[in-house]
Amino acid sequence: MRGFVFLVAIIFSSSVWGQVLLLQPSSRMPIDTYQVAAKNVSVLSTLKEKNIHIVLRNKVDENTSSNSLLCRGWFPIVTQQSETFESVIEKAFSQELEQGGILSDKDGVVISIDSIKINFNTVGTATWEYEMTLSNNNKSETFSYKHEYGTYFVAANVCNATGQNFTRGIEAFLKSLYSDPRFLALLQ
Secondary structure, eight states: OHHHHHHHHHHHHHHHHHHHHHHSOOSOEEOOOOOOOHHHHHHHHHHHHTTOOEEEEEOOOGGGOOSEEEETTTEEEEOTTSOOHHHHHHHHHHHHHHHTTOBOSSSSEEEEEEEEEEEEEOSSEEEEEEEEEEEOSSOEEEEEEEEEEEEOSSHHHHHHHHHHHHHHHHHHHHHHHHHOHHHHHHTO
């Protein structure tokens, strides 16, 4: 009888450790590096043709930002260079304005990035939500966008897709921002 109890204890112990090992999260899931989107730069070309230049200022409080998010309470999604998610968006915005030929150091309409907010959902249809508030000397506008990228059952799959879709969502968000008449109105 003692041998049976010992054998049950080993089997139980092994299966518990097996479950614990299976529950260990895989490595951190980094977001993709943002690449300037040619189609976004193309949208900005209409501003360049109108001789519009932007001097960009950033008022975003980096202390309230994060460089790591926990997906499904278990899988960490991280930025490539330990920068914040918000700074990745700000940098993408700045790079596209520069590539579009409308970013200036001193001459042009002064636009401030007052805030950048992100959120994601991995239950049901997976989404990233982006929000950026821009202002000039006279008014402020908030631009938002929801990027949907699929439905997943397995946590590791949705969390991996979440990391991969962060920059894809930024591209779509910035294109929608450049096409928004309120953005052009800020530049007048």
